[in-house]
């Protein structure tokens with residue numbers, strides 16, 4: 001049976017604010033939320049924990065097919081926990097290393113197929129906000145609303161720098177900029193489901209725009225004035 005629950009897709013490169021904006025918009029609409037990047041991060045993490053070579057496409061595909069990933073709402077308004085094969089891996093998954101591993105294994109077609117239905121299963125009433133790279137192009141091409149967030153690489157590196165410094169991590173702006181550019185290149189150049197806006201997506205450049213203003217712009221797509 002076809003699923004007609006409304007979907008808002010929010011795609012974009014690393015640090016464009018997808019996660020932040022998707023969470024706030026989902027809260028405001030009272031809709032479900034899919035953080036698809038967390039699924040790729042979880043597979044990268046599980047593959048690392050098994051000691052797999054991330055370029056071994058068959059082994060990593062098998063890992064994606066068998067890894068058990070659960071999202072757990074702590075119930076106190078805190079961060080959603082990501083449970084990978086029974087282990088709470090939330091903190092490990094947020095690191096730049098986990099992001100780079102996710103980006104590497106995300107280029108494997110078998111991994112993307114293994115995660116396809118898992119992502120589509122998040123579509124439920126009253127609606128879904130889906131955050132990722134290919135939400136509007138591949139996973140929910142029939143979504144009612146589509147947004148693509150961008151920001152300059154410099155701005156995204158500065159945001160990440162501030163975020164990681166606030167967590168007390170020892171990072172440099174130059175290294176973060178290099179990592180962001182490398183990830184952009186890998187995510188956009190892969191042959192399967194590359195990072196790009198859907199033809200019917202509204203692109204919002206968030207450079208120098210506050211979080212509140214971006215939330216308002218995205219909400220206006222779903223609820224025009």
Ligand SMILES: Nc1ncnc2c1ncn2[C@@H]1O[C@H](COP(=O)(O)OP(=O)(O)OP(=O)(O)O)[C@@H](O)[C@H]1O
Nearest residue numbers: 013014015016017018019020159163206209210211
């Ligand atoms: N419009 C904005 N202005 C300033 N800071 C922002 C804005 N949007 C997001 N941020 C901040 O930038 C950082 C990165 O945002 P976020 O994690 O939402 O990006 P993302 O696109 O989901 O990245 P990734 O794909 O790597 O998970 C966070 O610290 C967030 O608070």
Ligand SMILES: Nc1ccn([C@H]2C[C@H](O)[C@@H](COP(=O)(O)O)O2)c(=O)n1
Nearest residue numbers: 036037038040102103106132133134
């Ligand atoms: N729909 C998606 C979501 C994520 N990925 C890959 C590529 C990203 O670099 C990596 C981590 O994502 P993030 O948590 O930073 O949003 O996972 C993808 O290919 N497709």
